[in-house]
Amino acid sequence: MGEGLALNLESRGMRVAVYNRTAEKVVRFLKERAAGRAIEGYTDLRSFVSSLKRPRLILLLVKAGPPVDQALEALASAGLERGDIVADCGNSHYRDSDRRMVEAASRGYRFLGVGVSGGVEGALRGPSMMFGGDFSAYVEAERLLGRAAAVYESSRCTSYFGDGGGGHFVKIVHNGIEYAILQAIAESYDYLRRGLGMKAPEAADVFEEWSRGELRSFLVEAAARVLRHTDPESGRPLVEMIVDEAEQKGTGVWAVEASAEFGAPAPTICEAVQHRLISTRRDLRSRLSAPARPGGRGVGASLSPEDVGSALLATVILSYAQGAGLLDSGARRYRFRVSEAFRVWRAGCIIRSRIVEETFESLFYGGGEAAVQILAERQDQLEALLPRLAAFVSDAARIGLPAPAASSALAYYLALRSERLPANLIQAIRDYFGAHGFRLEGREGVFHSDWGARAG
Incomplete structure (x- = not known):
């Protein structure tokens, strides 16, 4: 998906730089799919970060979980500065994105958790994008990324779904x-x-x-x-x-x-x-x-x-x-x-x-x-x-x-569509063996019965 999104963004007139720690992947991409395109490739992370105009907008497309945290730590060490934006465009858990937004703010950069749907073809031709995280970062990032998104009746298929992990939740x-x-x-x-x-x-x-x-x-x-x-x-x-x-x-x-x-x-x-x-x-x-x-x-x-x-x-x-x-x-x-x-x-x-x-x-x-x-x-x-x-x-x-x-x-x-379900029996049996209590129709409070006997 990362290659397709890079090609999509470049086709909309944007300057794009790509990085991968595996040098062979970068070389192959530049020689094949990105040949003749305005795309720069890097295998050194610090050089990649330095090449971007501030405030930087960096998209992460890595496996969810620890690899995202490792990538964010590496970027911070490679020269991220106050106001830069890092957008996690992978399938991360919303709770992780909640945490990462707070951590990013404490380190001076802005974090976005972006749900991207469309598969390989969608990334290339225009995906649906569900943003969450820092709102000011969303406003700036959407101006660029929105140009690469899918369109339905002149409306970009992008939106903001709240702080932290809102976009990844959706x-x-x-x-x-x-x-x-x-x-x-x-x-x-x-x-x-x-x-x-x-x-x-x-x-x-x-x-x-x-x-x-x-x-x-x-x-x-x-x-x-x-x-x-x-x-x-x-x-x-x-x-x-x-x-x-x-x-x-x-x-x-x-x-x-x-x-x-x-x-x-x-x-x-x-x-x-x-x-x-x-x-x-x-x-x-x-x-x-x-x-x-x-x-x-x-x-x-x-x-x-x-x-x-x-x-x-x-x-x-x-x-x-x-x-x-x-x-x-x-x-x-x-x-x-x-x-x-x-x-x-x-x-x-x-x-x-x-x-x-x-x-x-x-x-x-x-x-x-x-x-x-x-x-x-x-x-x-x-x-x-x-x-x-x-x-x-x-x-x-x-x-x-x-x-x-x-x-x-x-x-x-x-x-x-059932006005009454048999959950009353479930609750009654729960009270029978565990004294969990129950509510009664038309009466306030929680009740308990000794049922005349008690399970062992």
């Missing part, structure tokens, strides 16, 4: 939604493939059709293209040759942790993370796999591709709603408008979609919590989709296909 939520949607897409593909017996090119046709309607999005379009791509050597669909293990770098786990920390339910994001972990247990899956089981493989699927598409649409809508709930919690901490996240997600980023565009419009003119507003405005649509979502979950289970994203989205929605 990026973590973005990635959590991405996890959920990817899992939902994979489940739809699995049903088309193993349930309806479609080959990859046929499934590609279905995804392509979906991408022309309410499911229009980068990820659904990407699924269609990936399914249609063939291996040049064998002529087989490349996707069918890829090992069925989904990797992850940590932002999905952080979204799950944020859900627990802020008390914002996000079950579909949680299931997407868990299912990636399950995918890596190929040894266990191999031992438990069997050619035929009662109620398992060999029983024909009963749904149409249209039914599957409706279930996918419902799951995607509910995934965005769960992400909005996380954003509502983060907005209280970092003091940003949730609608701004959906605004900058309309172009450049991985989760850009028709749903994002429509959601921004409704949130911009609405008020209150974003998750509540999304669910209320789409309630009629969700009610219409509910039978097909339930049928998809049921039929997938009947023929032995896991559908954790769809099933968790279904349970999430059914719970939210």
